[in-house]
Amino acid sequence: xxxxFLQRLRHATDLTCVELEVFEELCRQARDIGAKKYLxxxxxxxxxxxxxxxxxxxxxxxxxNGARQITRLLLPGDAFYFDASxxxxxxxxxxxxxxxxxxxxxxxxxxxxxxxxxxxxxxMLQYGRMENAVQSSWIVNIGRRDALERMAHLxxxxxxxLQIIDGVKxxxxxxxxxxxxLADVLGLTPVHINRKLQQLRQENLITLRSKQLTIEDxxxxxxxAGFDSAYLAPQTxxxxxxxxxxxxx
Amino acid sequence: xxxxFLQRLRHATDLTCVELEVFEELCRQARDIGAKKYLxxxxxxxxxxxxxxxxxxxxxxxxxNGARQITRLLLPGDAFYFDASxxxxxxxxxxxxxxxxxxxxxxxxxxxxxxxxxxxxxxMLQYGRMENAVQSSWIVNIGRRDALERMAHLxxxxxxxLQIIDGVKxxxxxxxxxxxxLADVLGLTPVHINRKLQQLRQENLITLRSKQLTIEDxxxxxxxAGFDSAYLAPQTxxxxxxxxxxxxx
DNA sequence: CGGAACATTGACGATAATCAAAGCGAGTGG
DNA sequence: CCACTCGCTTTGATTATCGTCAATGTTCCG
Numbered sequence: 001x002x003x004x005f006l007q008r009l010r011h012a013t014d015l016t017c018v019e020l021e022v023f024e025e026l027c028r029q030a031r032d033i034g035a036k037k038y039l040x041x042x043x044x045x046x047x048x049x050x051x052x053x054x055x056x057x058x059x060x061x062x063x064x065n066g067a068r069q070i071t072r073l074l075l076p077g078d079a080f081y082f083d084a085s086x087x088x089x090x091x092x093x094x095x096x097x098x099x100x101x102x103x104x105x106x107x108x109x110x111x112x113x114x115x116x117x118x119x120x121x122x123x124m125l126q127y128g129r130m131e132n133a134v135q136s137s138w139i140v141n142i143g144r145r146d147a148l149e150r151m152a153h154l155x156x157x158x159x160x161x162l163q164i165i166d167g168v169k170x171x172x173x174x175x176x177x178x179x180x181x182l183a184d185v186l187g188l189t190p191v192h193i194n195r196k197l198q199q200l201r202q203e204n205l206i207t208l209r210s211k212q213l214t215i216e217d218x219x220x221x222x223x224x225a226g227f228d229s230a231y232l233a234p235q236t237x238x239x240x241x242x243x244x245x246x247x248x249x
Numbered sequence: 250x251x252x253x254f255l256q257r258l259r260h261a262t263d264l265t266c267v268e269l270e271v272f273e274e275l276c277r278q279a280r281d282i283g284a285k286k287y288l289x290x291x292x293x294x295x296x297x298x299x300x301x302x303x304x305x306x307x308x309x310x311x312x313x314n315g316a317r318q319i320t321r322l323l324l325p326g327d328a329f330y331f332d333a334s335x336x337x338x339x340x341x342x343x344x345x346x347x348x349x350x351x352x353x354x355x356x357x358x359x360x361x362x363x364x365x366x367x368x369x370x371x372x373m374l375q376y377g378r379m380e381n382a383v384q385s386s387w388i389v390n391i392g393r394r395d396a397l398e399r400m401a402h403l404x405x406x407x408x409x410x411l412q413i414i415d416g417v418k419x420x421x422x423x424x425x426x427x428x429x430x431l432a433d434v435l436g437l438t439p440v441h442i443n444r445k446l447q448q449l450r451q452e453n454l455i456t457l458r459s460k461q462l463t464i465e466d467x468x469x470x471x472x473x474a475g476f477d478s479a480y481l482a483p484q485t486x487x488x489x490x491x492x493x494x495x496x497x498x
Numbered sequence: 499c500g501g502a503a504c505a506t507t508g509a510c511g512a513t514a515a516t517c518a519a520a521g522c523g524a525g526t527g528g
Numbered sequence: 529c530c531a532c533t534c535g536c537t538t539t540g541a542t543t544a545t546c547g548t549c550a551a552t553g554t555t556c557c558g
Contacts, residue, residue, distance in 0.1 A: 061389045064475045069389040083381040085374070088484040092385065125334070132332040135384040136341065140310045140318040142391045143436030147546075178504065187392025189547055194506060210555080226313045235337040396514070427536065438515055443538060459523090499558105506553065513546080521538070528531085 005051045005103075007165045008077040008127055026113060027053065030103040035176070039094040039102070040080070046088050048104045050080040055100030056176050059092045060184065070185045072135070073158065077165050082128055098176035098211075126234055133231040142187045145225075147196045150186045153225035155206065159215055160229050175213035254300045254352075256414045257326040257376055275362060276302065279352040284425070288343040288351070289329070295337050297353045299329040304349030305425050308341045309433065319434045321383070322407065326414050331377055347425035347460075375483055382480040391436045394474075396445045399435045401474035404455065408464055409478050424462035 005027075030053050033039070039050070039057065057074040071092060074080065080094050086107050114121040134157070141153050158175075162168050179197070183190045200206045205221050207214040215221060254276075279302050282288070288299070288306065306323040320341060323329065329343050335356050363370040383406070390402050407424075411417050428446070432439045449455045454470050456463040464470060 059385075061385070063389070063393055067393045069393040071385045071388045083378060085378055085484045088378070091382065091480050129332060129334055129337070132381065132384070133340065135381070135388065136308075136310070136320045139320045139384065139387050139391060140312070142388060144312055144316045144318040179506095180504080190505085191507090191548080192546055195546095198506085231340050235334045428538095429536080439537085440516080440539090441514055444514095447538085501558095502556090504553100504555075507551085509549090511546105511548070513544105515545080516543070517541085519539085522536080524533105524535095526531100526533080528529105 005077045026105050026109050027103045030101045033096055033100045033102055035096055035098050037096045039096065040090045042091065042093055044090045046081050046084050046086055046090055048106055049110055050102055050104045052076055052078050053101040053103055056097040057094055057100055058097055059094050061092055068184045069187065075161055076167060082131055097181055130232060137231055147188055147192055148199060149225055151196050151200060152221045153227055154186060156222050156225050156227035160232050171215040171218060173213055174211060176211050254326045275354050275358050276352045279350045282345055282349045282351055284345055284347050286345045289339045291340065291342055293339045295330050295333050295335055295339055297355055298359055299351055299353045301325055301327050302350040302352055305346040306343055306349055307346055308343050310341055317433045318436065324410055325416060331380055346430055379481060386480055396437055396441055397448060398474055400445050400449060401470045402476055403435060405471050405474050405476035409481050420464040420467065422462055423460060425460050
């Protein structure tokens with residue numbers, strides 16, 4: 001199986017086949033995990049570097065009143081806690097939204113690989129920046145777009161991110177989120193999600209049946225969402241020396 | 250003047266006086282900037298490392314319809330584009346919300362300092378993680394809290410972040426945001442902000458006059474907000490080797 | 499076949515947005 | 529020193545988006 005985390009990284013920087021193969025090696029023992037499995041509980045120590053190789057997961061927080069807000073979608077190739085410190089404490093939990101294959105890479109292996117292939121380290125920084133950009137765009141999305149625009153924007157973003165890892169065929173892809181999940185991503189209620197989905201369908205923008213999503217009119221969706229993929233695109237210029245930190249062995 | 254960026258970093262990791270002094274050196278030529286100055290325009294190249302030494306600024310995005318969403322508040326000691334690549338392109342603009350003192354540190358100086366004092370590099374990683382945690386919490390805040398809770402949470406967060414840099418005296422601090430600014434932080438309208446502020450005042454939780462904010466009842470505010478400062482606290486454990494990347498000279 | 503999870507529908511209610519006008523306050527210029 | 533202005537805040541009336549509640553369908557899966 002091709003390593004999707006690397007493919008994400010590869011989107012950011014040119015990695016050679018050698019580097020890809022080495023990294024592949026790290027992912028020997030991926031394990032399968034079912035849907036709705038809770039993979040980290042609040043307060044757990046982050047002792048390694050888990051990556052989703054296939055399937056979808058989500059990071060979320062729960063409020064006192066039981067409300068849930070999903071703060072990131074983890075698509076195939078995404079790291080659980082890229083933004084967190086190893087040895088740190090998880091303040092956000094992760095749940096799988098579909099059956100997943102997950103690798104847990106020991107930090108020591110990570111280190112070694114980055115040492116041998118600095119480009120991988122650089123690609124990881126790039127990947128981290130993309131994650132940040134997505135976080136910002138979610139704030140804008142939830143803060144300033146109405147329900148329909150929000151949905152449309154999320155679909156455009158997801159479509160784009162899946163394309164990077166060849167997860168889209170003819171504008172069609174696997175979309176395992178329930179309407180409850182969608183509600184918790186977009187800060188709305190399931191009922192409202194339902195109605196807005198119907199609206200998107202009626203306007204022939206999307207088809208969504210049995211977790212299979214087809215973007216019928218990408219332009220139209222992007223138009224509604226005001227979607228501009230610039231924030232998801234990698235920075236083309238090479239990072240300066242001080243960011244290319246080789247890892248101490 | 251004491252370097253507030255370093256004080257932020259210092260909150261994360263123990264830095265010695267020597268390190269502080271060296272960094273101080275970098276900030277010789279800070280410059281004063283008035284309120285409502287736009288410090289980066291969309292598409293500008295990020296050619297150096299600007300830091301707010303005093304005053305407040307904000308990173309934001311503008312939508313087609315003219316709506317603005319602020320995605321981060323830059324308090325004294327915060328870096329403009331910590332999450333972005335040097336040589337990258339700014340997709341978010343920055344505006345000062347009060348008169349500011351800003352230093353623009355050349356990346357070369359940055360590099361040199363981090364090389365000499367790896368702890369500073371480590372502290373910067375820690376700082377970056379805190380920024381990410383704040384971003385996540387904003388998503389939760391805007392997505393799942395009602396107007397009053399949102400306001401309360403923002404005030405708690407800001408209060409906490411200012412405390413770190415000794416910016417609070419007796420629960421009182423300078424709060425330069427207009428109600429329009431607040432609206433663009435919290436994803437609401439100015440009119441609604443006004444009404445909710447009055448509510449907080451009536452319940453004797455805060456006093457806000459001529460940009461001076463007093464937290465009259467911190468417990469009460471935290472209670473309303475469901476505020477837990479854990480996400481803002483530094484990770485106590487040392488970072489593992491692979492994150493302590495010394496910078497190549 | 500039966501049950502559970504998920505999707506859909508309708509009626510109603512609440513929070514927040516919109517529109518528009520009036521008040522306030524600090525700084526400016528005559 | 530006072531009137532004037534401009535930006536900001538406050539207020540009221542009305543509207544709309546979205547939430548809530550509850551019931552009914554549908555799909556999936558053992």
